[in-house]
Amino acid sequence: MMRYILPLILFLVLSVFLFKGLGRDTREVPSPLIGKAAPAFSLPQLQTPATQFAPKDMLGRVWLLNMWASWCEACKEEHPVLLEFAAQKVLPIVGVDYKDKREDGIATLQKAGNPYDVVISDLDGKAGFDYGVYGVPETYVIDKKGFIRYKQIGPITPKSLRDTLMPLITELQAK
């Protein structure tokens, strides 16, 4: 009897592994930056290039850092979700216009609406590189002490907002 059951068990175990593998997105590389201090940078704001922004300006607050660009298709999908979320005024959202022409970035926000409290311009993508960005949109949840707590690769969806981001944000804000 064992000689029939054992292969069956092996088969089932293998199937579970393969099935799990099917559902995994290999593009989603776990960020090694989670739990680490958000990399420092100082970049000009998109609309007012004379003013600089640095992550340390946000110390003491839980905030979102959202990397986007006017050329990014998935960002267009994310944009209405962000707009709706921003309207709830849960936390400051900082947008980084990643490797984009300044005028294109401004035009996009004028047309589609601006969900960001601050928008900065990362023309050459140096800051994005430090944050381990390899495909926009990417969103970071940064806590009061300036540590990265979570990284979302790909667009924020109502589901990811409700199930992942919101519980984490409430938890971090309570600290």
Added chain:
Amino acid sequence: MKYENDNFAQRFLVPLYLREITSDLAGVVCQLSRVASSFISAGVRETGMAGIIGKCGRIAMPVLIGLLCLLPNLTFAAVAKDIADDPVIESRMIHLAEKVRCLVCQSEPVATSHSEWSQDVRNIMRAKMKAGATDQQILDMLVERFGKSVLYDPPVDNETMPLWGAPFVMLALGGVFLFFQLKKRRALVPEAVLSSQDEQRASTLLNESVSSSNSSKREARSPHLNPDGTTSHSTTLPNDGSQVAGYLPQGDEANASLRDENVKDNQA
């Protein structure tokens, strides 16, 4: 060679506007030569002024053809922007970039990838190398930002231990399985107990096989030495080959395999 390909591709990709200009130029030169040649032939045919115009044509054509030949040079005129000035750094960079995975394209190294992200990584590598960073420092910097999966050869540590250890664990498990399987099999095959009669028969058969070399091979093979080694009849049919051969037409290969099948059926 990858370095050159990269270089080549970038040269072609960057000055797209130049290519357009050259194709326009080529068009103009084509038109000119067409006009010139029709002018020449018309001149020769109708006015008979073959002397002057023909000479002009004979000079103009080679000049035009020569110009056409020069055209491809224009496409190479622009120097691609993100190639390091220093070929040593460039080749070192490409060498290092072979070890780094392009996170956008996943199964391509940064060295050959045309994604924008890979170009950025190459540029950063060049800049760091110029600033005097070692290869290891650059790899560390990448791992710090993008995780170990950017490396094609992940380092051996606690996290990647299952990955590196799995083959050895599998091998050990296989070995244990094989060991017990062989042990079990040995227990399943009983020692052949021969009666004196059998022994006598066996020795006569063996002697026979020594004398007649070829035909007796099959007979000498006693069933408990069969590779399929099942138990059912280790001693009952010591010369099943010859027995079966008795009622089957002997001879070619097909028959031999038929016999073998028959023996297997008997055993099952």
